[in-house]
Amino acid sequence: MDIATCQFLERLPNLPIADSWAPVDSTSDALVEVPLLGQVSAGMPIEACLDNATLQVPSRMVRRNTYALKVCGNSMIDCNIFDGDVIIIERQESAENGETAVVMINDQEVTLKKLYIEKNGVRLQPANETMPPIYLNNSDIRVLGLVMGVARQEEMAA
Template sequence: MPHTAPHYLHRLPNLPLSNAWEEITASDMVEVELLGKVAAGLPIEACPDQASVLIPSRMVRRNTYALKVCGDSMIDCNIFDGDVIIIERQESAENGETAVVLINNQEVTLKKLYIEKSGVRLQPANETMAPIFLKNDDIQVLGLVMGVVRQPAQAA
């Protein structure tokens, strides 16, 4: 069976995430840490792995790492189960940004973050899934999505 190369999607600035992606070619590759899995669905326990992934150097910023996506809650932002997302480590997010969020110091999830009067709403990008409502003190932003590495579907 022929092996096909992964697709690299780089985030374009100042656009909604659902259509902010530009496919880039695999040249000048750099290794970044693959720190584990992130839930795109129900939050999962934070359990770091120690691995790495090769990505194009233009997807790397100052403090870049990767996480493997588990679940379908971000499909309307073109992020699918099994994708590897490229994250820029940051401790804050703008309203509506897609962020990796630590909940109660134990669970990690990928959602759109909205700051509301009563606290924080973590909104999936999948109309079949409900948002998660939390107090500001219950969450910590770990980073923002800057890119996606998608393995091509394997032929059966």
């Protein structure tokens, strides 16, 4: 991803994710390299495959355990996360109800969804009304991190 043609969006706290994106001025902030670990599905879960690439992001978007993943699919479009975006993730092992999380399913597949803890297990909810939720047992999933930002190619920026 060419940093010169990239728009960065940072997640603002305490707002629904669809309304919480604020532009980050990448020219006034020092850039920091974070690992670009591969792809995450915003659709049907895909096999987890690690890359060894890096991405330069504004330092204000980097916390302690930050990494990036390229989004493949359209299941999160109502959260303003689109196919081809690179999401900035803070590594965490848990998520609150309704948070947008990167989740590993059965230690094999990775997906990006809103996570809801329900009586009978977990619901992974797409942010796209044309797509159905995924229902799983608690033991079938592992939270890998929460979305903190987005890097988007300028020609795709809204």
